[in-house]
Amino acid sequence: MNLKHLEYFKVLAQLEHYTLAAEKLSITQPTLTYAISELEKELGTYLFEKNGRNVRLTKYGKIFLKHVENALSELEKGEKKVKELVSPYSGTIDMAFIYTLGSFFIPNLVKNFLNKEKNKNIKFNFSQGTTKNIVKGLKEERFDLAFCSFVEGENDIDFIPILKQELVLIVPKFHSLSKFDSIDLKDTASFPFVYYNSESGIRPVIDNLFKEVNIIPKIACEVEEDSAVVGLVSINYGIAVVPKIWILDHFNIKIIPIKNPQYTRYIYLAYVKNKYISPSANLFKDFVINNCKLNS
Structure with a gap:
């Protein structure tokens, strides 16, 4: 089902007039007529009926409209959420760390990062655990970045020493x-x-x-x-x-x-090699490396 056709249907249902709906959508009236016709063919029923110079929803059109509005609303929310998550200065970072770091190192690191004006709208989701579970979470894409011990044999993970x-x-x-x-x-x-x-x-x-x-x-x-x-x-x-x-x-x-x-003992910043991470997570990763990296 064509997403644009659903958007056209929603606008026509609101305005109940082909010419006005086409103008609002910045398309030609024949384009709108074709889109509605294709939708009706796909659904096997008429969605609109004539009402003088206007049109109005049929019984089936009213039922369909509720679902279209819900679907388009969810898509809009999803689009907004993804844009927020990948924005370099207002995204969300999923981060895990071993228990050792929870009382001092991580709070202070995050505080120093957020004290920079450009970073103040970035949010964090925090998780604590053992190194074994944290590395598992990295590979399952539950975490963007992690702070943990080095693990032998994890060739898909980059480990950068950042703390002694x-x-x-x-x-x-x-x-x-x-x-x-x-x-x-x-x-x-x-x-x-x-x-x-x-x-x-x-x-x-x-x-x-x-x-x-x-x-x-x-x-x-x-x-x-x-x-x-x-x-x-x-x-x-x-x-x-x-x-x-x-x-x-x-x-x-x-x-x-x-x-x-x-x-x-060394503590490492860990992340999956060659995996996309959001701009905000990448910003934090660079901050950590520039401010904490040690010579291994």
Whole structure:
């Protein structure tokens, strides 16, 4: 069914006069007559009947008009929505990030971006999760951009290093290890650990640290995100290796630098290679790269 023919039908139904409708549509009257005739052939019924010099809708025309108006209205809304989404300065960005970044890094990054006058009308949809789920969401096109750990073997994803995070040991305030100002990870072998689960991007990193000092950690429990790890450590459920992030300063714990093995974790801006992203998302991507990119 021809979309223009539906628009012509709607205008003719409103004005009930072929000449006036053709003038409003900036087409010839024969063009309008042909369009209505084609619609009627397709539907197998008359949509208009003569009413003096004018025309009026038939019973079937009235029924059809309601659906045409609804359909055209939805199409107009869709067109408006898409134009808003792809506008470089008023679009919406679907962005995901790992839990580690939610309390400080992402809010401040977005704030600095929106503080630029040209960006103030851009909106964000935020999602949090583990690296594994975030990368899955990128490939399923649920997210435009993401901030996560690097994942081996994901050849369709571009990973750009944008942030360094030191890894530290955290223990309860009055734990026997709290007297130390730095620690060798091998000296933690006898203590139970609150550990990140297998969905977390940092899990393989921490596993490798323990392999380097030839110990197998005693895992008291596994959780998904940072605040749960820190909260459980604060009640003496175990100790933990975590990124040195802002949230640590707000719990009753001791933060101890790890002197052996030393490791710096990288956080990456991730997006699908060779995939179209909206102008607003591209604008934010360039902002992040220009302001945060590290030498890998």
